[in-house]
Amino acid sequence: MNEPSRAPTSQPRVASGLAAGGFGLVVVGLGGWWFTLAVGVIVHLALLEFFRLAQFKGIRPATKTTLVVCQLLLIATQWASGGGTAAALAAAVLPVSGAAICAWLLLQPVTGTIADIAASIFGLFYLGFLPSHWLRLRDLTASSLAPQLGTADWPFSPGMVLTLLACLLVVATDIGSYVIGRRLGRHPLSPISPAKTVEGALGGLACSLLVGGLGGVLLGWPWGWAVGGVLGGLVSVFALVGDLTESMMKRDAGVKDSGDAIPGHGGILDRIDSYLFTPAVVFYYLTLVLPLVS
Numbered sequence: 001m002n003e004p005s006r007a008p009t010s011q012p013r014v015a016s017g018l019a020a021g022g023f024g025l026v027v028v029g030l031g032g033w034w035f036t037l038a039v040g041v042i043v044h045l046a047l048l049e050f051f052r053l054a055q056f057k058g059i060r061p062a063t064k065t066t067l068v069v070c071q072l073l074l075i076a077t078q079w080a081s082g083g084g085t086a087a088a089l090a091a092a093v094l095p096v097s098g099a100a101i102c103a104w105l106l107l108q109p110v111t112g113t114i115a116d117i118a119a120s121i122f123g124l125f126y127l128g129f130l131p132s133h134w135l136r137l138r139d140l141t142a143s144s145l146a147p148q149l150g151t152a153d154w155p156f157s158p159g160m161v162l163t164l165l166a167c168l169l170v171v172a173t174d175i176g177s178y179v180i181g182r183r184l185g186r187h188p189l190s191p192i193s194p195a196k197t198v199e200g201a202l203g204g205l206a207c208s209l210l211v212g213g214l215g216g217v218l219l220g221w222p223w224g225w226a227v228g229g230v231l232g233g234l235v236s237v238f239a240l241v242g243d244l245t246e247s248m249m250k251r252d253a254g255v256k257d258s259g260d261a262i263p264g265h266g267g268i269l270d271r272i273d274s275y276l277f278t279p280a281v282v283f284y285y286l287t288l289v290l291p292l293v294s
Helices: 002-030 032-056 063-082 085-106 114-138 158-184 198-218 224-253 268-275 278-293
Strands: none
Touching: 002 032, 002 158, 032 063, 032 114, 032 224, 032 268, 063 085, 063 114, 085 114, 114 158, 114 278, 158 198, 158 224, 158 268, 158 278, 198 224, 224 268, 224 278, 268 278
């Protein structure tokens, strides 16, 4: 009796998921300013949802200022891909933006509170600084990676390949968690998200380890199966952290979804929560850890 009632819900969810996946493939393939534009639109919509959650708690963040400085941070990050003065300017955007947010809140007729400042600065970090690493990851070149990785011989740009690998690891985590959790889940993982189970988390970790190891082998990394597997494990853990962080904020705000922008999935923030912490992890693993292993 329950199966027919779930069908209408699952169809929009699948269609929305496929559309989002196709859109992601296109913009990652295009790269450059097209990719920056796409990330900027997603960040803008997600920030609106985040501030809506904060306002449910009586917090008055610097909404407009944070929206603007997050876009400036993304633009500066993409501009910095050319190096030189642009890179130094991009590094200055984050602290200057934080100071601008504080100044705006302090100069209001009703002075901002600690909660107002904290929510605004966290919004800058959570939906500005962290997503900017998708741009840094996509802009990676052979010269910025360890020579032993052999990226100069790849048929596609290293940035595009590694960005797609990062996305694939998050997808593997999501699928593994859903399938294993639905079939074998018995032990709740956290009261923050009662639907998640320990078995599901381990299933997502196993799938990401497998995909990461396979990716390391196919890309010809030294100790590819081990190095790729470690990357997969890290992505799985931080994707879960991102998921639970957003669940905590929704639970605290007393809402089920962050919004209703995507049929079957809820809001933008509901869809991208697993993709927020992961790009920084992948970027620094590839640029700092992998050269040491190589």
